[in-house]
Each structure stands twice: as C-alpha cells, then as structure tokens.
Amino acid sequence: MACTHDHSCEDHDCSSNWSLYKHIDLSKVTALNEANPGSVKSVFKAWEERLNSSGEHLESNEGDPELLVYIPFTSDVKIKSISVVGGADGTSPSKLRVFINRDGIDFSDAQSMQPVQEWDLVENLQGVLEYQTRYSKFQSVANITLHFPESFGGDTTQIHYIGFKGEATQLKRDVATIVYEITPNPSDHKTRAETGGGLSHVE
C-alpha cells in the first residue's frame, strides 16, 4: 500500500518523513476520555500501517466525542505537519487544537486556553491529508497535547492514526548532571580525537 500522491515512491521513502513516531515516549502517552485505557498508544505507528485498522484504535467514551491526547517526546522535535486518520460514519474528529510543552492539561483547561494552532479537519479516511504547522512555533517541542473537541456528528470519536512529520533534534529537556572541577586536568578527560573519533573537544 503506497502513498497516493502523484509520484512514484521508489524515489524516496515517504515513510521516513513520518518517522517522528519513533521519538515518541510511548510509555508516557496518556489520553483523557478514552473508552479503553491505554488504547491511545496504538495510534502511533509507521506510515505504512496508518490504514491498518485491524488492531486497536482510540475511541472516546459513549456519547462524548471529546478527546485529549498528551504526547511527550524523548527529545525535542520540530514538527512540520500533522496527519490524522479518523473513523467512518461521522466518527472522525472535525477540529484539532494543539498545545505545546504544557503538562497536565485537562478538559476545562483545554477549553479555556488559547491553543498554539487549530485546524478544521476533514474526513481523512485514506490518510492522504496533512495539516501544516506554523513551523516557527513548533521548533522545540518536548511534548504536545492534541485536543479534539467534536466529531462529524457521530456519538463517539475514533482515531486510527496520528502522524507527525518533522525532524528530531538531539536536545533533551531532562535534568542534567554537571560535575564541576576546581583544577581540571585535561589528561584525565580523553578527547574523542585521541580515542579516534569525532571532533576534538574536551568533554
């Protein structure tokens, strides 16, 4: 199943663009108002499997199509665009609002806060549509929160795939352990040049 844009995919590998899912910290992904706890993790997969609806998918609780998905990354990423594949029969989400680098947002926060960006979505059952971001605002994203306030008339909202296109930096927002030395001795710290690799700088 190749991508359906108008070029042949032998030239480049479409899926490599959508490889930011590898940088998602899956153990810490959470969703609010999901019917099956933990099912949110199933929507992050490779580009080729985006239409593979045989496994689990994310569904909201009966009668309430609102969904909130919190996605932390293992390092800061830059996001170029987002793709969402919803469910059939009006269960696709119709709007998307995103918040960047904020912990612990719940529904009342999400409804009252101004999002970094929001989109009106269309039913994207083939997974060909992507929604571009204002790239300057998405330069160092440690975590992102997606808020789907409503669906296309269905009782619930179903999401089968969420994809991010962009690139990952190596920067992290973790706590750093720094050792200070009063009289450092360069010979104690082997540089990479001496051990045969990389730029020569004292670490």
Added chain:
Amino acid sequence: MVLEATMICIDNSEWMRNGDYSPSRFQAQADAVSLICGAKTQSNPENTVGILTMAGKGVRVLATPTSDLGKILSCMHGLEMGGEMNLAAGIQIAQLALKHRQNKNQQQRIIVFAGSPIKHEKKALEMIGKKLKKNSVALDIVDFGEEEDGKPEKLEALLASVNNNDTSHIVHVPPGQNALSDVLISTPVFTGDGEGGSGFAAAAAAAAAGGVSDFDFGVDPNIDPELALALRVSMEEERARQEAAAKRAAEEAGRQEKGEEAQPQSDSQNATSTTTEKVSDPMDEDDALLKQALALSMNIPGSDSSAGDAQMSEATNDDQELAMALQMSMQEGSKDSSAPSDVSKVLGDQSFMSSILSSLPGVDPNDPNVKDLLASLPGQSEPQQKKDEDEQPSKDDK
C-alpha cells in the same frame, strides 16, 4: 505502589452523632480516615492525601493533598458536626483540589464517606460521575450510617458512571459489631486494587483484631523478629514466674486450709493458666510439672523432713490432716474446675486454723493482727495478708 493523589471527603453532618457505630459514627469515620491516610502514604512515599468536610456551613478543604501524615491527622482534631452533607459540591471541590496537585504524574482518586441521606437526584449524581470519568478521576464510596430508601441505588448509579475498568469501588457497611475501619481494611478501598497496601493492611488487621492472629503475640516474626523474640522470651519468663507462684499458692492453700482462699487462688491459677494457654502450648506440661512438684513434696508425709522442701515437708510432718488437705488442693490445682466443698468442710474449723498458724514460722498467734485476721475468718483480705506473710518467710528461706 500506584502513585496517587487522594482527596477524602468526610461527612460531618448532624447524622454523625448517632452511636450505632461505636463509639459514634463520626469517631468511627475518623478512625477509618486516619487508617486510610496511613495506608496510602505507606504504600508509596510520594502519595499525597487531602481532606475536606462536606457538611457544616459549607464544603471546607481542611488539607490540600500533602504527604505529611501529621498535618492530615492534626486537621482532623476539633471538627464539629452540624448541618447537612452536600455530596455534589464536595465531590466537585475535591476534583478541583486534585486538579491543582503539584505532581501531575499522580493518579487522581476521591474517597467519599456517605453517612447521611443524599438529597441530590440520581441524574445529577450521574452527571458528576461522568465528569469524573472524563477527567480520569477514580472514586471510592463508603456507604455507612443512615440507611435511607434509594441511597444505595443512588450511590451505585454514581459508581457505575464513574467506574472505568474497575478502578472505582463502593463499600456498604451496615451498623454492627465490627468497627468501620476493620470492615474497610479488607476492601479494595484499602488494598488499592489488589496491589500495594496489602502489607500495611495485614499488619493493621493483626493489630486491630487483637487475639485473632496467625502469629504468636500478634507480631509477624518476618516483619519484626526482635520484637517477636522479646515477646516470646518475656512470655516464657512470665509463665515460669506464674508456675512458681502457683506452686507457692498451692503450698499456702494446703497450709492455711481455707476453702475460700483456695477458690480465688485456683481461679487466679485458672486465669493465669488460660492466658498462657491462649498464647502458647497447652498447660498440660505445666500441670504435669506442678503435679510432680506437689507429689514430690507429698512423698514425705510423716517421715523425717528432707532439706529440699522446706515449708511443705515441715507442715506435713506435723499434721496428717494437713497432708490430706494438701492432696485435695493439689487435685484442685491440676483441674481447671474447682469444687472445694470437701476441703472447705475440713478447713472451716477455727481451732484447726490456729493450730496450723502456730506451727508456721514467723507467725505469732498472739499478735493482735493475727487475732483480727482469725476473727474475720471468711474475709477476702485475709488470704492476701496471710499469703504475704507466708511469702515473706518463704522468700527468706529461699
């Protein structure tokens, strides 16, 4: 070991004055609350617990979620009862307090003690429940106290609307013999979905249930081996001391020959023997030892006194009747039931008493105290004083 922030909603309405849970509904609730706080903080040191009251002038947050157990317990002091419980507002404010917890990684849980009638409609409660479920807040409901028509159904409906994958529970506690905290210990409210607090719960259950425990002395040798050892050693010392006391008491019973005295003594013997029985092996060994000791001393009636048994042999040398009385009292001592009617007949004789007394070392029959004692023969204080006098010389000799 789930990382959790918990808000406990306490019912301090007028209905809590009722005494159908001992000592009062409110006190039983307070005990349960302190046990829950302990269990939560013990199962994971980063857990936090907060408290709010639902009745009174309005919903009042006494403590925001904190891991400081002392602060939580101290804010339970001085709570006043009054007014009506407002369940809906209580739960919503608890949810708000949890929303502003410091550590966003903690799971949110609300524990509600519903002891008074609920004035809200089922629909309103279900709406609240749905909102809790949407924000993934778990809810534990303790239904106790006032039994009102429709209250269990309302609470069950609330639970059904909150429950997500069995993280929420409801416990109905009818009034009765058991304390509220004892009933709660075995429920998922304490054990936290089967993990974590079970260690604490087991220890608390052992402490609370008193004598009903699997381990000797109610202390788990695995948890506290030194304490268990110390208790065992002290219990054995106590048993040895009581055996010696029982032996001496049997001697005195024979020597003084007082029926009433023997009875309370054998009763005290029974008491000591039953207490030691409860905790350790049956008293059969001890009884056998006692019998042996008495039989040994009995083996020298009428023959020359041997150096070993001081008072016993002296007394028996003097008096054959005494020997018979000794035998009777020995039988009494070994059996648990006592019916010293025969003995009392023999021993009720005052002249016999005075002759016995004169043969005792250290007792002067002409002493005014002794005369008073003799006069008040059937008195209870007498055996005690006589026992003391006897014990003194026997202690001197030994």
